[in-house]
Amino acid sequence: MSIILCPIYLSPSGIVTLSLPYKYQLIPPQFSLIKQHTLTMTTHIDTLYLFTLTSTSINFILFITILTLVYFINSLFQWAHPGGPAWSRVKSTIPGPRGYPIIGSMYLMSGLAHRKIASVVVSCNARRLMAFSLGQTRVIVTCNPNVAKDILNSSAFADRPVKESAYRLMFNRAIGFASYGVYWRTLRRIAATHLFCPKQLKVSETQRRVIGFQMVDMFRNEQNQLSSLCVRDVLKRASLSNMMWSAFGRKYNVNSNDGESVALRELVDEGYELLGVVNWTDHLPWLSDFDPQGVRSRCGKLVPKVNRFVKRIIDEHRDQPSQVNGDFTDVLLSLEGSDKLSEPDMIAVLWEMIFRGTDTVAVLIEWILARLVLHVDIQAKVQDELHRVVGMSRAVTEADIPSLVYLNAVVKEVLRLHPPGPLLSWARLAINDTIIDGHEIPAGTTAMVNMWAICRDPEIWKNPLEFRPERFLDETEGLVDMSVMGTDLRLAPFGSGRRSCPGKGLGLTTVSFWVALLLHEFELGRCDAYGVDMSETLKLSCEMANPLRVSLRSRKMKEI
């Protein structure tokens, strides 16, 4: 349908004159041509209808035009605020970029968001606190450890922002995205008591040893077949096996291509990718119906598969409950009273554990091995220490880890330069109005901590870009007893406060033990054909953009 704009004249005698461009002139019987470019019509009912139709179209077009204009003028006014459009309804004195009208600073979240945010923070001179807008989402970010402590430990920031993919993947019923409250507290308590407590860590030591040696075997076998080895695949297999054992009691060889573990690996990979996507509809709700990035439809396909997979395992456990040292599925099934979980909640909790425990560990070990391949002198020092503490006549055990002081310093230094969650993975949401660093922050504001920037701040760290584990051992630098568990916000890769990572002890133990095992067995070298590319890619975790490839030399053979 085309709409024609034309002037209308209504004469006192009731004759309506439409001035139509020549090419649109229609001459039905009720019209009589009075001039070459003008049509007259008498006021019959159907002619009145035409008149109304024309004037309604005009009004409608006028209305839409005015509305669009008002919208754009309003968007420009909103955009004029420091921090951009989402900050327009708030009296705020926090400096920050305006970004673009309507979308604000969405561009900051694409690619390496931690680096982009860090450079805008410098240009806005807003290290302590910067405001910006992600579409309609009000965001604050800090690159300062004291302000980070205030945010992460504040009771106001005990929630997580809504993320469509997390909700659709059921994570709102698991620890990570559950709203702050009784349900979330119950889950944290159950996980802390049955999965992450020191006693449980001790019980699961055997499983990490078995899987660790399977990983060593796989390194050796792959190396015999190929001139170089891609470590990521082996590390992901090992950490998935570890979580399948803890959560489901499944004991698969790291090397196995058993249908169940292959299927689970695919589910975890897809979920990992979906949660890592910066979904525009989370910040621009009016886009929501269009699902422009296809996140909703991909989640819709994944969730029934996850449900089927985990439900089958739960049903098997119901049929044959384990009596001693049950896995986490047995634990969840045995809960009684107010702790008892529904089946969908159990599926969500188990799925989250598998999910969180798999990639974080593999990503961190890959960064550690990359650094040790690049810095051969540091690798040699770790191996000297292993020689001194463990010797070559027996294998490393987890009991050796506290004595491997240099290795612990290496792990800390890698966590400093390559924190797997440079923006602490999942942001926080203010549940009520609060004050941060002297600024009023309204409820509903999202807060991020740029841990990556804090860890590279020259005012905090001496020569921050230098890879130097010795900084954690040298008395003069005052970092000897530095904890990475969230008390010291200069280096808090597991977050801090009530929503800090509950798996930090398990994650750190697994990483340190498996790195010790590998370095006890092998000397890792560069692959000339590939080199070591330290470029990053930010998904849910920040991983190496190009998977690390290494060449291996057995240390046991060298000794003989």
Ligand code: HEM
């Ligand atoms: C190297 C390993 C790991 C790193 C670097 C890491 C890092 C993080 C970070 C930065 C957070 C957000 C903390 C905050 O908001 O303050 C987090 C949360 C979480 N992590 Fe980890 N994590 C690791 C291993 C694990 C493991 C092994 C598990 C479980 C098997 C796990 C389970 C969780 C859960 C459930 C949450 C959500 C906590 C909540 O919202 O209450 N993580 N992790």
